[in-house]
Amino acid sequence: MKIRHLLVLSGILTTGLILLILFFASRDMNAVVARLRFVEVADDLNASLLEMRLAEKNYFLFNEDQALQTIITGALQADQTLEQLRPEILRATGPGNVSTLRAYLRDYSRIAAETTASGLRTPAVSVPREASFLAWSSSLSRDLSSSDMLFMARMTVPISSLGTGPS
Numbered sequence: 001m002k003i004r005h006l007l008v009l010s011g012i013l014t015t016g017l018i019l020l021i022l023f024f025a026s027r028d029m030n031a032v033v034a035r036l037r038f039v040e041v042a043d044d045l046n047a048s049l050l051e052m053r054l055a056e057k058n059y060f061l062f063n064e065d066q067a068l069q070t071i072i073t074g075a076l077q078a079d080q081t082l083e084q085l086r087p088e089i090l091r092a093t094g095p096g097n098v099s100t101l102r103a104y105l106r107d108y109s110r111i112a113a114e115t116t117a118s119g120l121r122t123p124a125v126s127v128p129r130e131a132s133f134l135a136w137s138s139s140l141s142r143d144l145s146s147s148d149m150l151f152m153a154r155m156t157v158p159i160s161s162l163g164t165g166p167s
Contacts, residue, residue: 038092041085048078052108068116075109 052074059067082089082102089098 034088035092038088041081041089045078045081048074048081052078065116068112071112072109072116075105075112079105079109 052071055064055067055070055074058064059071079102082098082105086098
């Protein structure tokens with residue numbers, strides 16, 4: 001083989017190697033972007049839960065009846081967000097966590113609505129596993145935090161395994 005043919009062959013092989021590296025890098029980048037999107041969604045949901053807990057505190061400490069409506073509205077908005085972004089969240093946390101969190105949000109909203117309807121300063125309904133709104137919302141926050149931790153645990157996989165498909 002002439003040197004000219006060897007140079008052309010090495011150029012083709014180098015270009016092929018560059019294209020192969022570009023393919024895997026873009027694939028890994030898409031996985032990172034999808035996970036980053038989930039972190040943003042989880043952060044927004046956590047902020048919503050904290051706002052609901054603040055409204056709950058205002059209800060009990062300052063007797064603000066409007067706070068219950070804020071809780072109901074916040075729970076419904078968080079539930080809608082979970083439903084809209086369900087496919088992205090499912091990839092990161094699994095179906096059980098999303099369903100559990102949505103069930104907790106529905107119960108929290110239901111309890112706030114029943115408390116509003118009864119006009120009492122304490123919930124007039126039985127709260128599963130917890131005795132107050134504060135404990136109930138704390139469990140919601142803990143559930144979200146545990147799903148964040150589950151996600152973060154999955155994020156600590158070696159970079160070399162990102163290109164091998166879902167784990």
